[in-house]
Amino acid sequence: MAGSGHYHIDFGGSMTKRKTAAVVLAAGMGTRMRSALPKVLHPVAGRPMLRALLDTVEDLAPERVVVVVGPGMEAVGRAAAPHATAIQEQRLGTGHAVGCAGAALGGFDGDVLVLYGDTPLVTRKTLDRMLEARRKAPEPVVVVLGFRPRDPGEYGRLLTDPATGEVTAIVEHGEATPEQRAVGLCNSGVMVVDGARLFGLIDRLGADNAKGEYFLTDIVALARKDGGRCVFVEGTEEELIGVNSRKDLARAEAIAQDRLRDAAMEAGATLIDPSTVYFHHDTRLGRDVVIHPHVVFGPGVTVGDGVVIKSFCHLEEAEVGRGALLGPYARLRPGAEIGEDAHIGNFVEIKKAKVEKGAKVNHLSYIGDGRVGPGANIGAGTIFCNYDGFDKAFTDVGAGAFIGSNSALVAPVKVGDGAIVGAGSVIAKDVAGDALAVTRGPHREIPGWAARYRAKKKKKKD
Ligand code: UD1
Ligand code: MG
Secondary structure, eight states: OTTSOOOOOOSTTSOOOOOEEEEEEEOOOOGGGOOSSOGGGSEETTEEHHHHHHHHHHHTOOSEEEEEEOTTOHHHHHHHTTSEEEEOSSOOOHHHHHHHTHHHHTTOOSEEEEEETTOTTOOHHHHHHHHHHHTSSSOOSEEEEEEOOSSOTTOOEEEEOTTTOOEEEEEOGGGOOHHHHTOOOEEEEEEEEEHHHHHHHHHTOOOOSTTOOOOGGGHHHHHHHTTOOEEEEEOOHHHHOOOOSHHHHHHHHHHHHHHHHHHHHHTTOEESSGGGEEOOTTOEEOTTOEEOSSEEEOSSEEEOTTOEEOSSOEEOSEEEOTTOEEOSSEEEOTTEEEOTTOEEEETEEEEEEEEOTTOEEEESOEEEEEEEOTTOEEOTTOEEEOBOSSOBOOEEEOTTOEEOTTOEEESSEEEOTTOEEOTTOEEOSOBOTTOEEOOOOOOOOOTTHHHHHHHHHHHHHO
8 A cells, every 4th residue: 555644543552463474585695704605505503594584583473474585586585485485586675675565565555674684683672662662652764773892993974953853864884974973873784664655765766875775874864765664673793693704604693592591591590601502593491401611502402300411511412301411521422312310421332222210321332322221320431333334233232231341232132121241342233132242262361471571572572
């Protein structure tokens, strides 16, 4: 309903449910990243920054989301799924990019949230404040999200009317006078715009600037010319960092990690030295989990209540049951399932294997493609020989079994419940329950041999 005027009905003063759509700009390759990977696919806390942003946007339950991508950026399109993508054939600026989303938005006349794919840490709370500002009478046409970074650098600057506090224009750094560059209030790139007016404003943008681009930021001055109001909401530098280089990416990662650490502690985990624990965005911790310094979580890890993870553990795609004890120096690889109260000790690697309730694998072992039954004890240096160079095979250790130190279990093989394997054995055949299996050579001893040997050697040297 572009051009027909915009109104909404307010029921009893409460905020009415207004429609929101989002346009996310992600057509830039991000040349300053010096990467074969499009900028918005670089991960923050293990998830592409575009995904991180979309997860926040999805939280608002918008009617429609359109991601603007460059030609040939299919991988970005896949990361944007299930949302629509619009292709910006030529990178003619942020205003032009928003224009490319017009067709996909199909005459949407609610509130349009514009976000930049390289500004992924903006919070739901801040977006809510912007939508609120947009819906407060007299309704502004544009709400800009501003912030005051310690170093304003090359961000665009918000010019405001000292009397009303309204935004009169946004000037890009390259276009700004020295006085304008002295302004500390910067443009984050995030905006909420009246959808009924947005594309009319975009159509009127010119590219008469040093970069020769259609700047989205110029819609503020245009809306003012039409007598519309533009206001700003202020966010924090932490959430509005724009990622243009690897250095920025590392800064964004540090901010995301701090958020995850805070969330873990708020949910009831103890982190003895939070700054040394690295989470993945999807890490799930139970209550009263204690994490010692220097622990790294890869994707897909779930940790039950009361688990203690000692220093230098690395976990990915693993599940740890309540009360288990890990580390120090344990490695859980994909498919590791650690049962309740089980112990996994130092230099133990578990892959695609279940260590059931109360079982112990305490030292220097590889447990791959198998099961360790409840209460079983795996001695130091035990290896599950799961691979013959072609195929993987399964090792099954029964409940309460005891595997002596430095044993090799050659899969496929099964050690029955309660069986004992003597230390140093190579077990390539199944062992019956409650049996003893030993495959060491017999003990042979020659009295006095060592002394005679030394004497002979010494004589030769003299
Ligand atoms: C932009 C803003 C600046 C703001 C800064 C905040 C403009 C003109 N400038 O500058 O005021 O302070 O962000 O980080 O908007 N993009 C496209 N197509 C294009 C151009 C850009 O999709 O043709 C996308 C990029 O992929 C990126 C985003 O828009 O995700 C911003 O572009 P970028 O070149 O990084 O703009 P800045 O120079 O950072
Ligand atoms: Mg940028």
